[in-house]
Amino acid sequence: MKFEGKVYRFGNDVDTDAIIPARYLNTSDPEHLGKHCMEDADPSFASKVRKGDIIVAGKNFGCGSSREHAPIAIKACGVSCVIASSFARIFFRNSFNMGLPIFESDEASAEIKEGDTVEVDAASGLIRDLTTGREYRARPIPPFMQELIADGGLMEHIRKTGGI
Amino acid sequence: MTIAEKILAAHTDADGIAPGDIIKVRVDVALANDITAPIAIREFEAAGANLADPDMVVFVLDHFTPNKDIASANQCKMVRDFASRCGVRNFFDGGEAGVEHALLPEKGLVGPGDLIIGADSHTCTYGALGAFATGVGSTDLAAAMLTASAWMKVPESMKFVFKGKLNPWVGGKDLILYLIGKIGVDGGLYRVLEIEGPAIEKLDVSNRLTISNMAIEAGAKAGIIKADDKTLDYVKGRARRPYTVFESDPGARYASVTEFDCADIELQVAFPHLPENAKGISEVGEVRIDQVIIGSCTNGRIEDLREAARVMKGQKVSKGVRCIVMPATPEIYLQAENEGLVKTFLEAGAIMGPPTCGPCLGGHMGILAKGERAVATTNRNFVGRMGDTASEVYLAGPPVAAASAVTGKISSPEEVES
Numbered sequence: 205m206k207f208e209g210k211v212y213r214f215g216n217d218v219d220t221d222a223i224i225p226a227r228y229l230n231t232s233d234p235e236h237l238g239k240h241c242m243e244d245a246d247p248s249f250a251s252k253v254r255k256g257d258i259i260v261a262g263k264n265f266g267c268g269s270s271r272e273h274a275p276i277a278i279k280a281c282g283v284s285c286v287i288a289s290s291f292a293r294i295f296f297r298n299s300f301n302m303g304l305p306i307f308e309s310d311e312a313s314a315e316i317k318e319g320d321t322v323e324v325d326a327a328s329g330l331i332r333d334l335t336t337g338r339e340y341r342a343r344p345i346p347p348f349m350q351e352l353i354a355d356g357g358l359m360e361h362i363r364k365t366g367g368i
Numbered sequence: 369m370t371i372a373e374k375i376l377a378a379h380t381d382a383d384g385i386a387p388g389d390i391i392k393v394r395v396d397v398a399l400a401n402d403i404t405a406p407i408a409i410r411e412f413e414a415a416g417a418n419l420a421d422p423d424m425v426v427f428v429l430d431h432f433t434p435n436k437d438i439a440s441a442n443q444c445k446m447v448r449d450f451a452s453r454c455g456v457r458n459f460f461d462g463g464e465a466g467v468e469h470a471l472l473p474e475k476g477l478v479g480p481g482d483l484i485i486g487a488d489s490h491t492c493t494y495g496a497l498g499a500f501a502t503g504v505g506s507t508d509l510a511a512a513m514l515t516a517s518a519w520m521k522v523p524e525s526m527k528f529v530f531k532g533k534l535n536p537w538v539g540g541k542d543l544i545l546y547l548i549g550k551i552g553v554d555g556g557l558y559r560v561l562e563i564e565g566p567a568i569e570k571l572d573v574s575n576r577l578t579i580s581n582m583a584i585e586a587g588a589k590a591g592i593i594k595a596d597d598k599t600l601d602y603v604k605g606r607a608r609r610p611y612t613v614f615e616s617d618p619g620a621r622y623a624s625v626t627e628f629d630c631a632d633i634e635l636q637v638a639f640p641h642l643p644e645n646a647k648g649i650s651e652v653g654e655v656r657i658d659q660v661i662i663g664s665c666t667n668g669r670i671e672d673l674r675e676a677a678r679v680m681k682g683q684k685v686s687k688g689v690r691c692i693v694m695p696a697t698p699e700i701y702l703q704a705e706n707e708g709l710v711k712t713f714l715e716a717g718a719i720m721g722p723p724t725c726g727p728c729l730g731g732h733m734g735i736l737a738k739g740e741r742a743v744a745t746t747n748r749n750f751v752g753r754m755g756d757t758a759s760e761v762y763l764a765g766p767p768v769a770a771a772s773a774v775t776g777k778i779s780s781p782e783e784v785e786s
Contacts, residue, residue, distance in 0.1 A: 217553055217554070219748075219751075221729075221730075221750045221751065221753050222750065222751060222752070225730065225752055226729040226730050226731055226753075227730060227731070229432075229731075230439035230440040231439050231443075232406055232407045232410075232443075244752040244757045245751075264553060264554035264557065267553055267554065267587060268489065268748060268750060269488075269489045269729070270404065270486075270487055270488055270489040270491075270504060270505055271404065272404070272407055272487075272505040272506045272507060273403075273407075290554065290557060292554070292557070293558050293589055294489055294503050294504060294505060294584075297504060297505060297508060298504075298505035298507070298508075301505055301507040301508060302505075302507060346390060346521075348390040348519065357507070358508065358511050359411050359414070359415055359507060359511065362415065362511055362514060362515065363415060367392075367515055367517070368392050368511060368515055368517050368518065368519050
Protein backbone atom coordinates (compact mmCIF):
# COMPACT_ATOMS: atom_id res chain seq x y z
CA MET A 205 0.00 0.00 0.00
CA LYS A 206 1.50 3.32 -1.11
CA PHE A 207 0.34 6.86 -0.48
CA GLU A 208 1.36 10.00 -2.36
CA GLY A 209 0.21 13.52 -1.63
CA LYS A 210 0.93 17.09 -0.80
CA VAL A 211 1.99 17.85 2.77
CA TYR A 212 0.12 20.03 5.25
CA ARG A 213 2.19 20.78 8.34
CA PHE A 214 1.04 21.22 11.92
CA GLY A 215 3.03 21.74 15.14
CA ASN A 216 3.44 19.86 18.42
CA ASP A 217 0.60 18.62 20.67
CA VAL A 218 -2.16 18.94 18.06
CA ASP A 219 -5.15 18.03 20.24
CA THR A 220 -8.40 16.31 19.40
CA ASP A 221 -10.32 19.58 19.89
CA ALA A 222 -8.21 21.05 17.08
CA ILE A 223 -8.73 17.98 14.88
CA ILE A 224 -12.50 17.95 15.39
CA PRO A 225 -14.03 20.44 17.84
CA ALA A 226 -16.48 18.98 20.37
CA ARG A 227 -19.28 21.19 19.03
CA TYR A 228 -19.50 18.83 16.03
CA LEU A 229 -19.67 15.64 18.09
CA ASN A 230 -23.45 15.61 18.10
CA THR A 231 -23.04 13.44 15.00
CA SER A 232 -20.67 10.69 13.93
CA ASP A 233 -21.39 11.06 10.19
CA PRO A 234 -17.93 10.91 8.51
CA GLU A 235 -18.84 13.37 5.74
CA HIS A 236 -20.01 15.98 8.24
CA LEU A 237 -16.95 15.45 10.47
CA GLY A 238 -14.60 15.65 7.49
CA LYS A 239 -15.95 19.10 6.56
CA HIS A 240 -14.79 20.45 9.94
CA CYS A 241 -11.45 18.61 10.14
CA MET A 242 -8.68 20.76 11.71
CA GLU A 243 -11.08 23.71 11.67
CA ASP A 244 -9.81 25.38 14.85
CA ALA A 245 -6.16 25.01 13.78
CA ASP A 246 -6.65 26.05 10.12
CA PRO A 247 -10.21 27.02 9.12
CA SER A 248 -9.48 26.57 5.40
CA PHE A 249 -7.93 23.11 5.75
CA ALA A 250 -10.95 20.98 4.87
CA SER A 251 -11.67 23.04 1.75
CA LYS A 252 -8.13 22.95 0.36
CA VAL A 253 -7.04 19.41 1.23
CA ARG A 254 -7.17 16.97 -1.70
CA LYS A 255 -7.63 13.21 -1.69
CA GLY A 256 -4.35 11.50 -0.79
CA ASP A 257 -2.75 14.50 0.91
CA ILE A 258 -0.61 13.90 3.97
CA ILE A 259 -0.46 15.56 7.39
CA VAL A 260 3.00 15.99 8.94
CA ALA A 261 3.16 17.12 12.57
CA GLY A 262 5.45 17.31 15.59
CA LYS A 263 5.20 15.38 18.85
CA ASN A 264 2.13 14.04 20.67
CA PHE A 265 -0.28 14.33 17.71
CA GLY A 266 -3.90 13.62 18.71
CA CYS A 267 -3.56 14.32 22.43
CA GLY A 268 -6.69 14.84 24.48
CA SER A 269 -9.96 13.03 24.14
CA SER A 270 -10.65 9.44 23.11
CA ARG A 271 -13.01 10.57 20.34
CA GLU A 272 -12.74 8.25 17.36
CA HIS A 273 -14.29 11.13 15.47
CA ALA A 274 -10.72 12.50 15.17
CA PRO A 275 -9.25 9.79 12.92
CA ILE A 276 -12.66 9.52 11.20
CA ALA A 277 -12.60 13.25 10.36
CA ILE A 278 -9.01 13.05 9.05
CA LYS A 279 -9.81 10.06 6.86
CA ALA A 280 -13.09 11.54 5.65
CA CYS A 281 -11.55 14.80 4.47
CA GLY A 282 -9.27 12.82 2.17
CA VAL A 283 -6.00 12.63 4.09
CA SER A 284 -4.22 9.35 3.28
CA CYS A 285 -1.89 9.14 6.28
CA VAL A 286 -0.32 11.11 9.14
CA ILE A 287 3.40 11.36 9.90
CA ALA A 288 4.49 12.71 13.31
CA SER A 289 7.37 12.31 15.70
CA SER A 290 4.96 10.75 18.24
CA PHE A 291 1.24 10.14 18.69
CA ALA A 292 -0.93 10.34 21.80
CA ARG A 293 -1.73 6.79 22.82
CA ILE A 294 -5.53 6.69 22.44
CA PHE A 295 -5.25 8.37 19.02
CA PHE A 296 -2.61 5.74 18.13
CA ARG A 297 -5.02 2.90 18.98
CA ASN A 298 -7.98 4.54 17.31
CA SER A 299 -6.11 5.17 14.07
CA PHE A 300 -5.16 1.53 13.67
CA ASN A 301 -8.60 0.36 14.72
CA MET A 302 -10.17 2.70 12.12
CA GLY A 303 -7.66 1.93 9.41
CA LEU A 304 -6.00 5.37 9.25
CA PRO A 305 -2.29 4.68 8.63
CA ILE A 306 0.06 6.65 10.89
CA PHE A 307 3.85 6.74 10.90
CA GLU A 308 6.33 7.84 13.58
CA SER A 309 9.60 9.43 12.43
CA ASP A 310 11.48 12.21 14.23
CA GLU A 311 13.53 13.07 11.11
CA ALA A 312 10.58 13.15 8.69
CA SER A 313 8.64 15.22 11.20
CA ALA A 314 11.49 17.70 11.53
CA GLU A 315 12.51 18.04 7.87
CA ILE A 316 9.50 17.65 5.58
CA LYS A 317 8.10 21.06 4.58
CA GLU A 318 4.58 22.32 3.94
CA GLY A 319 3.72 21.80 0.27
CA ASP A 320 6.31 19.05 -0.38
CA THR A 321 5.08 15.99 -2.23
CA VAL A 322 5.68 12.86 -0.19
CA GLU A 323 5.35 9.15 -0.91
CA VAL A 324 4.89 6.58 1.88
CA ASP A 325 5.17 2.82 1.53
CA ALA A 326 3.08 1.37 4.35
CA ALA A 327 4.61 -2.11 4.14
CA SER A 328 8.22 -1.02 4.54
CA GLY A 329 7.66 2.25 6.42
CA LEU A 330 9.78 4.08 3.82
CA ILE A 331 8.91 7.77 3.55
CA ARG A 332 10.24 9.60 0.45
CA ASP A 333 10.07 13.35 0.08
CA LEU A 334 9.77 13.62 -3.71
CA THR A 335 10.35 17.40 -3.57
CA THR A 336 13.73 17.18 -1.81
CA GLY A 337 14.68 13.60 -2.67
CA ARG A 338 15.29 12.73 0.97
CA GLU A 339 14.25 9.41 2.47
CA TYR A 340 13.17 8.50 6.00
CA ARG A 341 12.36 5.27 7.83
CA ALA A 342 9.30 5.20 10.05
CA ARG A 343 9.46 3.11 13.20
CA PRO A 344 8.24 -0.39 12.43
CA ILE A 345 4.58 -1.09 13.17
CA PRO A 346 4.28 -3.76 15.93
CA PRO A 347 3.48 -7.20 14.45
CA PHE A 348 0.11 -7.36 16.22
CA MET A 349 -0.88 -4.04 14.61
CA GLN A 350 0.22 -5.30 11.20
CA GLU A 351 -2.19 -8.22 11.65
CA LEU A 352 -5.02 -5.84 12.54
CA ILE A 353 -4.33 -3.68 9.49
CA ALA A 354 -4.05 -6.71 7.22
CA ASP A 355 -7.47 -7.86 8.44
CA GLY A 356 -8.95 -4.40 7.78
CA GLY A 357 -9.16 -3.07 11.33
CA LEU A 358 -10.10 -4.41 14.76
CA MET A 359 -13.69 -5.42 14.07
CA GLU A 360 -12.77 -7.25 10.85
CA HIS A 361 -10.00 -8.98 12.78
CA ILE A 362 -12.52 -10.20 15.35
CA ARG A 363 -14.92 -11.32 12.64
CA LYS A 364 -12.13 -13.27 10.98
CA THR A 365 -10.55 -14.84 14.04
CA GLY A 366 -13.51 -15.04 16.42
CA GLY A 367 -11.68 -13.02 19.07
CA ILE A 368 -8.98 -10.49 19.67
CA MET B 369 6.29 -6.17 39.37
CA THR B 370 4.41 -2.88 39.53
CA ILE B 371 0.71 -2.58 40.43
CA ALA B 372 -0.09 -2.04 36.75
CA GLU B 373 1.79 -5.18 35.70
CA LYS B 374 0.12 -7.22 38.46
CA ILE B 375 -3.38 -6.14 37.48
CA LEU B 376 -2.70 -6.87 33.81
CA ALA B 377 -1.17 -10.24 34.72
CA ALA B 378 -4.28 -11.12 36.75
CA HIS B 379 -6.43 -10.41 33.67
CA THR B 380 -4.52 -12.36 31.04
CA ASP B 381 -3.63 -15.96 30.22
CA ALA B 382 -0.22 -14.88 28.96
CA ASP B 383 2.72 -15.94 31.12
CA GLY B 384 5.47 -13.71 32.48
CA ILE B 385 4.33 -10.39 31.03
CA ALA B 386 6.83 -7.56 30.66
CA PRO B 387 6.62 -3.96 29.42
CA GLY B 388 6.33 -3.89 25.62
CA ASP B 389 4.41 -7.18 25.34
CA ILE B 390 1.07 -7.01 23.56
CA ILE B 391 -1.42 -9.14 25.45
CA LYS B 392 -5.10 -9.98 25.42
CA VAL B 393 -6.81 -9.02 28.67
CA ARG B 394 -10.18 -9.74 30.24
CA VAL B 395 -12.11 -6.55 30.89
CA ASP B 396 -14.22 -6.05 34.03
CA VAL B 397 -16.01 -2.89 32.91
CA ALA B 398 -16.53 -1.32 29.47
CA LEU B 399 -17.85 2.24 29.63
CA ALA B 400 -19.17 4.65 27.01
CA ASN B 401 -21.09 7.93 26.92
CA ASP B 402 -23.55 9.66 24.61
CA ILE B 403 -20.77 10.77 22.24
CA THR B 404 -18.77 7.54 22.04
CA ALA B 405 -21.46 4.86 22.54
CA PRO B 406 -23.28 5.51 19.23
CA ILE B 407 -20.18 4.62 17.18
CA ALA B 408 -19.48 1.59 19.38
CA ILE B 409 -23.08 0.40 19.03
CA ARG B 410 -22.98 0.79 15.25
CA GLU B 411 -19.75 -1.23 15.06
CA PHE B 412 -21.15 -3.80 17.47
CA GLU B 413 -24.39 -4.22 15.52
CA ALA B 414 -22.53 -4.54 12.23
CA ALA B 415 -20.82 -7.58 13.76
CA GLY B 416 -24.28 -9.02 14.41
CA ALA B 417 -23.53 -10.86 17.65
CA ASN B 418 -24.64 -10.68 21.30
CA LEU B 419 -23.15 -8.81 24.22
CA ALA B 420 -20.55 -11.01 25.90
CA ASP B 421 -21.90 -9.89 29.29
CA PRO B 422 -24.54 -7.15 29.56
CA ASP B 423 -23.50 -6.42 33.16
CA MET B 424 -19.94 -5.39 32.29
CA VAL B 425 -21.22 -2.68 29.95
CA VAL B 426 -21.92 0.77 31.41
CA PHE B 427 -23.50 3.64 29.46
CA VAL B 428 -23.79 7.14 30.91
CA LEU B 429 -25.54 9.92 28.99
CA ASP B 430 -23.58 12.86 30.37
CA HIS B 431 -21.89 14.91 27.65
CA PHE B 432 -24.56 16.72 25.64
CA THR B 433 -27.26 16.19 28.27
CA PRO B 434 -29.84 17.40 29.13
CA ASN B 435 -30.12 17.07 25.35
CA LYS B 436 -28.42 20.06 23.78
CA ASP B 437 -30.12 19.88 20.38
CA ILE B 438 -31.93 17.51 18.03
CA ALA B 439 -28.77 15.75 16.88
CA SER B 440 -27.63 15.06 20.44
CA ALA B 441 -31.15 13.96 21.40
CA ASN B 442 -30.99 11.43 18.58
CA GLN B 443 -27.63 10.13 19.79
CA CYS B 444 -29.01 9.69 23.31
CA LYS B 445 -32.11 7.96 22.01
CA MET B 446 -30.03 5.49 20.04
CA VAL B 447 -28.06 4.52 23.16
CA ARG B 448 -31.23 4.37 25.28
CA ASP B 449 -32.97 2.08 22.78
CA PHE B 450 -29.94 -0.19 22.51
CA ALA B 451 -29.57 -0.45 26.31
CA SER B 452 -33.20 -1.39 26.64
CA ARG B 453 -33.09 -3.90 23.77
CA CYS B 454 -29.89 -5.63 24.95
CA GLY B 455 -30.57 -5.62 28.69
CA VAL B 456 -27.80 -3.20 29.72
CA ARG B 457 -28.79 -2.51 33.32
CA ASN B 458 -25.94 -0.15 34.09
CA PHE B 459 -27.50 2.57 31.98
CA PHE B 460 -27.65 6.06 33.48
CA ASP B 461 -29.95 8.67 31.98
CA GLY B 462 -32.03 11.65 33.10
CA GLY B 463 -32.08 12.13 36.86
CA GLU B 464 -29.90 9.05 37.38
CA ALA B 465 -27.09 10.34 35.19
CA GLY B 466 -24.05 12.17 36.43
CA VAL B 467 -20.61 12.90 35.06
CA GLU B 468 -19.45 9.34 34.36
CA HIS B 469 -16.13 9.34 36.22
CA ALA B 470 -17.73 10.74 39.36
CA LEU B 471 -20.70 8.39 38.99
CA LEU B 472 -18.99 5.00 38.55
CA PRO B 473 -16.93 5.12 41.79
CA GLU B 474 -19.98 6.45 43.66
CA LYS B 475 -22.13 3.56 42.40
CA GLY B 476 -19.46 0.98 43.27
CA LEU B 477 -19.13 -0.10 39.63
CA VAL B 478 -15.33 0.18 39.79
CA GLY B 479 -12.97 -0.94 42.53
CA PRO B 480 -9.40 -1.96 43.44
CA GLY B 481 -7.76 -4.44 41.10
CA ASP B 482 -10.31 -3.98 38.31
CA LEU B 483 -9.36 -3.67 34.67
CA ILE B 484 -11.57 -1.00 33.15
CA ILE B 485 -11.69 0.41 29.65
CA GLY B 486 -13.83 3.37 28.72
CA ALA B 487 -14.50 5.21 25.50
CA ASP B 488 -13.60 8.43 27.25
CA SER B 489 -10.07 9.60 27.88
CA HIS B 490 -10.67 10.40 31.55
CA THR B 491 -11.45 6.75 32.32
CA CYS B 492 -7.99 6.81 33.96
CA THR B 493 -9.76 8.44 36.97
CA TYR B 494 -10.41 5.01 38.55
CA GLY B 495 -6.67 4.42 38.96
CA ALA B 496 -7.12 6.34 42.22
CA LEU B 497 -8.89 3.27 43.63
CA GLY B 498 -5.99 0.97 42.76
CA ALA B 499 -7.51 -0.15 39.46
CA PHE B 500 -6.02 -0.28 35.96
CA ALA B 501 -8.30 2.01 33.99
CA THR B 502 -7.63 3.48 30.58
CA GLY B 503 -9.36 5.37 27.81
CA VAL B 504 -9.91 3.76 24.43
CA GLY B 505 -11.87 4.54 21.28
CA SER B 506 -15.36 3.41 20.37
CA THR B 507 -14.13 0.51 18.24
CA ASP B 508 -12.08 -0.91 21.12
CA LEU B 509 -15.23 -0.61 23.17
CA ALA B 510 -17.34 -2.42 20.56
CA ALA B 511 -14.74 -5.21 20.61
CA ALA B 512 -15.03 -5.44 24.40
CA MET B 513 -18.84 -5.54 24.16
CA LEU B 514 -18.45 -8.54 21.83
CA THR B 515 -15.61 -10.39 23.54
CA ALA B 516 -15.30 -8.96 27.11
CA SER B 517 -11.64 -8.48 26.24
CA ALA B 518 -9.19 -6.00 24.77
CA TRP B 519 -5.61 -5.89 23.53
CA MET B 520 -3.10 -3.95 25.58
CA LYS B 521 0.55 -3.15 25.27
CA VAL B 522 2.04 -3.66 28.75
CA PRO B 523 3.24 -0.17 29.69
CA GLU B 524 6.29 0.86 31.64
CA SER B 525 5.58 2.69 34.90
CA MET B 526 6.97 5.98 36.17
CA LYS B 527 6.93 6.49 39.94
CA PHE B 528 6.17 9.86 41.51
CA VAL B 529 6.54 10.32 45.26
CA PHE B 530 4.99 13.33 46.98
CA LYS B 531 6.74 14.02 50.28
CA GLY B 532 6.22 16.60 52.98
CA LYS B 533 3.15 18.50 54.08
CA LEU B 534 0.65 20.23 51.81
CA ASN B 535 0.45 24.03 51.94
CA PRO B 536 -2.91 25.57 52.96
CA TRP B 537 -5.69 25.07 50.36
CA VAL B 538 -3.43 22.90 48.17
CA GLY B 539 -5.16 19.73 46.99
CA GLY B 540 -5.05 16.95 44.41
CA LYS B 541 -5.60 19.37 41.51
CA ASP B 542 -2.53 21.39 42.43
CA LEU B 543 -0.36 18.27 42.78
CA ILE B 544 -1.33 16.90 39.38
CA LEU B 545 -1.03 20.29 37.61
CA TYR B 546 2.42 20.68 39.21
CA LEU B 547 3.40 17.19 38.04
CA ILE B 548 2.17 17.82 34.47
CA GLY B 549 4.00 21.15 34.53
CA LYS B 550 7.20 19.27 35.33
CA ILE B 551 6.93 16.40 32.81
CA GLY B 552 4.82 18.00 30.05
CA VAL B 553 1.71 16.88 28.18
CA ASP B 554 3.59 13.94 26.66
CA GLY B 555 5.84 13.24 29.65
CA GLY B 556 3.94 10.06 30.46
CA LEU B 557 3.22 8.97 26.87
CA TYR B 558 2.35 5.24 26.64
CA ARG B 559 3.29 4.84 30.33
CA VAL B 560 1.62 4.45 33.73
CA LEU B 561 2.05 7.12 36.39
CA GLU B 562 2.24 5.42 39.78
CA ILE B 563 1.65 8.06 42.43
CA GLU B 564 2.47 7.62 46.10
CA GLY B 565 4.07 9.16 49.16
CA PRO B 566 3.13 10.48 52.59
CA ALA B 567 1.22 13.44 51.13
CA ILE B 568 -0.89 11.12 48.94
CA GLU B 569 -1.66 8.85 51.92
CA LYS B 570 -3.12 11.88 53.72
CA LEU B 571 -5.40 12.82 50.81
CA ASP B 572 -9.02 11.71 50.78
CA VAL B 573 -10.31 9.54 47.91
CA SER B 574 -11.88 12.55 46.17
CA ASN B 575 -8.54 14.36 45.87
CA ARG B 576 -6.89 11.16 44.68
CA LEU B 577 -9.53 10.75 41.98
CA THR B 578 -8.65 14.29 40.82
CA ILE B 579 -5.00 13.28 40.48
CA SER B 580 -5.62 10.09 38.52
CA ASN B 581 -8.23 11.88 36.38
CA MET B 582 -5.55 14.06 34.80
CA ALA B 583 -2.95 11.33 34.14
CA ILE B 584 -4.09 11.46 30.50
CA GLU B 585 -3.11 15.15 30.37
CA ALA B 586 0.49 13.92 30.72
CA GLY B 587 -0.22 11.46 27.89
CA ALA B 588 -0.26 8.52 30.31
CA LYS B 589 -2.17 5.29 29.84
CA ALA B 590 -3.14 5.14 33.52
CA GLY B 591 -2.51 6.95 36.79
CA ILE B 592 -2.51 4.50 39.67
CA ILE B 593 -2.58 5.08 43.42
CA LYS B 594 -2.45 1.92 45.55
CA ALA B 595 -5.55 1.13 47.58
CA ASP B 596 -5.20 1.75 51.34
CA ASP B 597 -7.57 1.90 54.30
CA LYS B 598 -9.14 5.11 53.01
CA THR B 599 -9.81 3.45 49.66
CA LEU B 600 -11.31 0.39 51.29
CA ASP B 601 -13.51 2.56 53.55
CA TYR B 602 -14.73 4.27 50.39
CA VAL B 603 -15.49 1.11 48.41
CA LYS B 604 -16.99 -0.74 51.37
CA GLY B 605 -20.76 -0.80 51.05
CA ARG B 606 -20.53 0.39 47.44
CA ALA B 607 -18.63 -2.32 45.56
CA ARG B 608 -20.88 -4.54 43.49
CA ARG B 609 -18.17 -7.11 42.77
CA PRO B 610 -15.31 -8.58 44.82
CA TYR B 611 -12.12 -6.54 44.62
CA THR B 612 -8.41 -7.26 45.01
CA VAL B 613 -5.73 -4.99 46.43
CA PHE B 614 -2.43 -5.06 44.53
CA GLU B 615 0.82 -3.45 45.62
CA SER B 616 4.04 -2.92 43.72
CA ASP B 617 6.92 -5.16 44.77
CA PRO B 618 9.88 -3.45 46.45
CA GLY B 619 12.05 -4.50 43.50
CA ALA B 620 9.58 -3.39 40.81
CA ARG B 621 11.20 -1.71 37.82
CA TYR B 622 10.30 1.84 36.85
CA ALA B 623 11.21 3.93 33.82
CA SER B 624 11.89 6.73 36.29
CA VAL B 625 11.41 7.64 39.96
CA THR B 626 10.80 11.28 40.86
CA GLU B 627 10.30 12.86 44.28
CA PHE B 628 8.49 16.11 44.92
CA ASP B 629 8.53 18.07 48.18
CA CYS B 630 5.05 19.44 48.80
CA ALA B 631 6.58 22.42 50.60
CA ASP B 632 7.55 23.64 47.08
CA ILE B 633 4.01 23.31 45.72
CA GLU B 634 1.69 26.30 46.00
CA LEU B 635 -1.79 26.59 44.50
CA GLN B 636 -1.46 25.98 40.74
CA VAL B 637 -3.04 27.58 37.68
CA ALA B 638 -2.51 26.10 34.19
CA PHE B 639 -2.44 28.87 31.61
CA PRO B 640 -3.82 28.53 28.08
CA HIS B 641 -3.57 26.46 25.98
CA LEU B 642 -2.04 23.33 27.53
CA PRO B 643 -2.35 21.74 30.99
CA GLU B 644 1.47 21.75 31.20
CA ASN B 645 1.52 25.57 31.45
CA ALA B 646 1.17 25.36 35.23
CA LYS B 647 2.27 28.31 37.37
CA GLY B 648 2.18 28.92 41.10
CA ILE B 649 -0.56 31.36 42.14
CA SER B 650 2.10 33.88 43.19
CA GLU B 651 3.34 34.08 39.57
CA VAL B 652 -0.07 34.60 37.97
CA GLY B 653 -0.27 38.40 37.97
CA GLU B 654 -3.46 40.28 37.09
CA VAL B 655 -5.74 38.12 34.93
CA ARG B 656 -9.33 39.39 34.67
CA ILE B 657 -11.97 36.73 34.02
CA ASP B 658 -15.51 36.46 32.64
CA GLN B 659 -16.57 33.00 33.78
CA VAL B 660 -15.89 30.38 36.44
CA ILE B 661 -16.81 26.70 36.14
CA ILE B 662 -16.82 24.58 39.29
CA GLY B 663 -17.59 20.94 38.49
CA SER B 664 -16.61 18.14 36.06
CA CYS B 665 -15.12 14.67 36.52
CA THR B 666 -11.99 16.36 37.82
CA ASN B 667 -13.45 18.53 40.60
CA GLY B 668 -17.22 18.14 40.85
CA ARG B 669 -17.40 15.97 43.97
CA ILE B 670 -18.86 16.99 47.34
CA GLU B 671 -15.40 17.69 48.81
CA ASP B 672 -14.76 20.13 45.94
CA LEU B 673 -18.08 21.90 46.47
CA ARG B 674 -17.39 22.19 50.21
CA GLU B 675 -14.06 23.91 49.51
CA ALA B 676 -15.64 26.29 47.00
CA ALA B 677 -18.48 27.09 49.41
CA ARG B 678 -16.01 27.73 52.21
CA VAL B 679 -14.46 30.48 50.07
CA MET B 680 -17.76 31.89 48.77
CA LYS B 681 -19.77 31.84 52.01
CA GLY B 682 -21.10 35.34 52.63
CA GLN B 683 -19.38 36.67 49.48
CA LYS B 684 -20.76 37.84 46.15
CA VAL B 685 -19.72 36.76 42.68
CA SER B 686 -17.99 39.76 41.09
CA LYS B 687 -20.25 41.86 38.85
CA GLY B 688 -19.78 40.76 35.25
CA VAL B 689 -18.54 37.27 36.14
CA ARG B 690 -20.69 34.21 35.49
CA CYS B 691 -19.97 31.52 38.07
CA ILE B 692 -21.48 28.14 37.17
CA VAL B 693 -21.49 25.35 39.77
CA MET B 694 -22.27 21.86 38.53
CA PRO B 695 -22.36 19.04 41.09
CA ALA B 696 -21.06 16.01 39.20
CA THR B 697 -23.82 13.57 40.18
CA PRO B 698 -27.41 13.76 41.47
CA GLU B 699 -26.25 12.28 44.82
CA ILE B 700 -23.59 14.99 45.17
CA TYR B 701 -26.18 17.64 44.27
CA LEU B 702 -28.54 16.37 46.96
CA GLN B 703 -25.74 16.22 49.50
CA ALA B 704 -24.75 19.80 48.63
CA GLU B 705 -28.37 20.85 49.09
CA ASN B 706 -28.58 19.07 52.47
CA GLU B 707 -25.36 20.68 53.68
CA GLY B 708 -26.53 24.16 52.70
CA LEU B 709 -23.87 24.54 50.01
CA VAL B 710 -26.41 25.17 47.26
CA LYS B 711 -27.82 28.03 49.33
CA THR B 712 -24.32 29.46 49.76
CA PHE B 713 -23.71 29.36 46.02
CA LEU B 714 -27.08 30.84 45.09
CA GLU B 715 -26.82 33.60 47.70
CA ALA B 716 -23.40 34.47 46.30
CA GLY B 717 -24.95 34.86 42.85
CA ALA B 718 -23.65 31.65 41.29
CA ILE B 719 -25.65 29.62 38.79
CA MET B 720 -26.47 26.02 39.76
CA GLY B 721 -26.26 23.75 36.73
CA PRO B 722 -27.28 20.11 36.33
CA PRO B 723 -24.79 17.23 36.52
CA THR B 724 -23.34 17.29 32.97
CA CYS B 725 -19.98 17.53 31.21
CA GLY B 726 -21.51 20.53 29.38
CA PRO B 727 -19.07 23.43 29.31
CA CYS B 728 -15.92 21.40 30.09
CA LEU B 729 -15.74 20.31 26.46
CA GLY B 730 -17.47 23.39 25.05
CA GLY B 731 -20.62 21.32 24.64
CA HIS B 732 -23.25 23.61 26.11
CA MET B 733 -24.33 25.46 29.26
CA GLY B 734 -21.43 27.88 29.58
CA ILE B 735 -19.76 28.59 26.22
CA LEU B 736 -17.20 31.40 25.96
CA ALA B 737 -17.34 34.27 23.46
CA LYS B 738 -14.38 35.59 21.51
CA GLY B 739 -11.81 37.08 23.87
CA GLU B 740 -13.46 35.78 27.05
CA ARG B 741 -11.52 34.07 29.83
CA ALA B 742 -12.62 31.37 32.25
CA VAL B 743 -11.16 29.80 35.35
CA ALA B 744 -12.32 26.19 35.42
CA THR B 745 -11.86 23.24 37.74
CA THR B 746 -11.94 21.05 34.61
CA ASN B 747 -9.05 19.24 32.95
CA ARG B 748 -8.28 20.74 29.52
CA ASN B 749 -7.52 24.23 28.29
CA PHE B 750 -6.86 23.58 24.61
CA VAL B 751 -7.62 26.25 21.99
CA GLY B 752 -11.40 26.52 21.64
CA ARG B 753 -12.03 23.92 24.34
CA MET B 754 -14.82 25.92 26.03
CA GLY B 755 -16.00 28.01 23.09
CA ASP B 756 -14.56 30.50 20.62
CA THR B 757 -11.01 29.77 19.43
CA ALA B 758 -10.06 33.21 20.76
CA SER B 759 -11.29 32.41 24.28
CA GLU B 760 -9.04 31.21 27.11
CA VAL B 761 -9.36 28.60 29.85
CA TYR B 762 -7.25 28.65 33.03
CA LEU B 763 -7.29 25.39 35.01
CA ALA B 764 -7.29 25.46 38.81
CA GLY B 765 -8.69 23.71 41.85
CA PRO B 766 -11.95 24.70 43.59
CA PRO B 767 -10.41 27.18 46.09
CA VAL B 768 -8.82 29.30 43.34
CA ALA B 769 -11.89 29.03 41.11
CA ALA B 770 -14.21 30.17 43.91
CA ALA B 771 -11.89 33.00 44.98
CA SER B 772 -11.59 34.16 41.37
CA ALA B 773 -15.38 34.26 41.02
CA VAL B 774 -15.51 36.65 43.99
CA THR B 775 -12.65 38.96 42.95
CA GLY B 776 -13.19 38.86 39.17
CA LYS B 777 -9.55 37.98 38.56
CA ILE B 778 -7.46 34.87 39.16
CA SER B 779 -6.99 34.87 42.93
CA SER B 780 -5.89 32.84 45.88
CA PRO B 781 -8.60 32.18 48.51
CA GLU B 782 -6.50 34.25 50.88
CA GLU B 783 -7.37 37.33 48.79
CA VAL B 784 -11.05 36.89 49.62
CA GLU B 785 -11.87 38.71 52.84
CA SER B 786 -14.09 36.92 55.27
